[in-house]
Amino acid sequence: MLDETTSPGLAPEADWDEPKDSQATVAADEAACGRVRYASPEALFRAERDSLVRVLTLACGDPALAEDSVQEAFARLCIKWKRIGGYDDPAAWVRRVALNLAQDHRRHLARRARLLVRLGGRAEDGGVPPLAVERDPALWRALRGLPSRQRAAVALFYLGDLKVAEVAAVMKVSEGTVKRHLDRAREALRTQLEASHER
């Protein structure tokens, strides 16, 4: 997961501020603390981007929005790299920002949809991953039926492969709350899937 290499496409002048302890960040101390430190935002991008897009796709239900939110989060990371790069876990910061961006956008879309309906128009559907619908429509529907926070917990935990403590850090809730979200989500998924199979 550690990426100390420089991308072939990287410009000679980096597009971010070097953290104060950039020398230290180059050194990997994964074994020591269980967390990966990254030499640059690009290294972090290459390590985390795919996983994060998948998490957000599940959390917000829209792959295009997920991709956009991830890009935006990494752009913000570049600008603040001098500070964020010194964090113990800059990946957690990116996850939280990306998740917030996606959820903010979903709320914005929901408000707009309500306004359209009120004005006599027709609400637009958000982007839906067609493959997901084809692969397992019942599971997709069940996931969409979960409250957003439960869905986010499931996405971070199962697709993001994060520990409960890490999920809690991203969602800014306690570990107990995360466990409860996961409990309830699993229970709801089981109930809905059983009901759909019976039908």
Added chain:
Amino acid sequence: MSVEYAQDLGLKEELDRLVGCPTAPASWSAVQERVRRKRRRRRGAGAVVAAAVVAAAGYGGWSLYSAANHDEPLLVITDAPPESLTGVKAELWSEIQRVKEQSESGALAWVDIERTWRAMGSVWSAAGYSDLDLQSWLGFWSFIEQRMLSEGSVVEMTIYLKDDARSEDVSALHAEIAAMAGVKSVVYTSKAEALERLKQTFRFRYRPEIFEDLSGNPLPASLEIELADDVSPAAIAARLAGRPEIGNISYVANYEQLLSLLRGLTPASETTTTIWSETTTTIWGEQIDLGPADQVRFKEAWRQIADLVGADVTTTWCEDYYLQFSPSGAFEAMSIALVFPGREVLVSWDGRGGPAAQKVLATVETTPIPSQDSYEALHGLHDDLSKIDEVGVAKILAELPAPGSNGYYRVGQWEPEDEMGGGSNTFAWTGAGFQPRMPSVNASSYSLVGIDGRSFDPEPSDTMRFLFVVGAFIALPNTTATTEAAPEFAPLMEAWTSRSIYVLGVGHDESEPDAVFVKISADALAPPDGVFVHASLVREAYLAVQKHGLPFDKLTISGIDADGVEVSQGAISLQSGLSLAPGRELVEEVDWTLAGSKVADAVWGSYSLGGESQFDGRVLSARLRLPEVDTRETYVGYLTGLIPALEKLNQEGYRMAVLQLSIDGPYGAPVLRDVHDFQLGLVMTWHDGEEYRPPWMD
């Protein structure tokens, strides 16, 4: 992945398959392009902000200039007696200045202040003060100062007339008083005028409809008298005492009495803290219209207080909860920042107005609790309070001087007051304790306790505001606490020691003068044996209070764990709650250790003997927290073990009549409450959502 969820790999595989891989390839160049666009936008925004700062500084400078040239100060407080004061008022004024100065500097010992305060009695309470702290103490004297400074329409005395007083007698009395030396004016107010005045008062502020069904006029007629400065209202009252037409005589301040008391209040050898001098200086800031330089000093003083409570404009929680930013406040701050470059400036502190504002050093805004259930709400509250605790209390404690032998501080108070859904008995408080006997204590515990002594869970729909109070009110050295120096506790200590119960501290404070606060090792109270230690602690306290006539009504027990964290173990009435009537008394000869072991074999959780509302030695309360969500079978398992154990104990002479069993879910939500009355054969079961009212509450 954590162990407890690792087994659900099936779901993970399903989700992996469902979402698949991102369709678009990772594009770092797209991210870089976004970064460049953002930087271009930011440069443009920076120019706009710079222009705004210049404009704001100009506006702020103009504001300060305007303040400096303000023609009519709201209130002028001087340290020299105004020339208008003469006689006893002038002397009192001088004494007040001395006492205020010595109080602020700490030269006056608290014990002397407390003694004087008690001696003032009704005068103090008539002025609207109920608690003694340095702030209220100084506030009271300012109140007296303002009364003395007020001129014109101040009524010094009111003589209430009896309803059956004849008009000619009243007229004669009126004339007699008006002719007395030092009486500046006498005004007669009839019964009808008094009622109309009351109605006018209620019209806007209270409930005018309460007068609709009023039959008759319950208010008396009165004579309102204004006196010269050198006249004692007490002397006038003494001259008029016994007159048949007079029902009652009232006067707010007996200046002679106050003067006499203050003259006896001189510095003792023991000095108190000086930390409050800064604080109290700022308290009056709200009432004074200061010039620009003093305003800056005022802000600086507030900033120092902010430091004390850990508030910092760069602290996230501080920004979120504490500071009210307004355009004018921001402009003002910018101006002050220009005057003092590099200094931190607190923009605005929302004191919310009213008496409470004078105590509030930090305010958390009214906030809907962002939660889905009471557990999460409570958790959120604790999070907020913990932040205050972590950042603020440690600093406060570090600043405090040594509290003296066996003294302790109580730091921190949270008093939403009627914000929890209305009702007069729903305010909650929290406190942080500090045990000087145990240097390792640096943590504090918070408890949410209703005014009726019961634990308290906010509902998700509740809104509340936190008032984190730092001031002399809390940091009052408890000079009467503990042991040899406090003879009123000696009988209690002796009684407990005779039962091999050794407490870590005992004392009381001004928050509840009738309560005994006792601190004991949490290990000593841990079940199973701790249940009975708890019972003996209460029982011996009750007996000692009755035997020696100690002036205590309540026992508040706190457990101190190995880390020094203080956890409330509840409060018990020492007067009405404990019943030792025949047939109900605790059995002394039983083997408490054995009994505790038996109960522990039957059930897991915590226990307390005595009941949840009032102490009753026949009642055993068992509280269980279930480890899993699906709990019905587990609950039945507990119950089937516990009840036979208790029945067996009763056969051995314990005489436990009632079992209160509380079962909570893994996150603290109530699942079941069962009440088993072994004497009546009654079993009551309460499920979540139903009204729960056990019989002993009626």
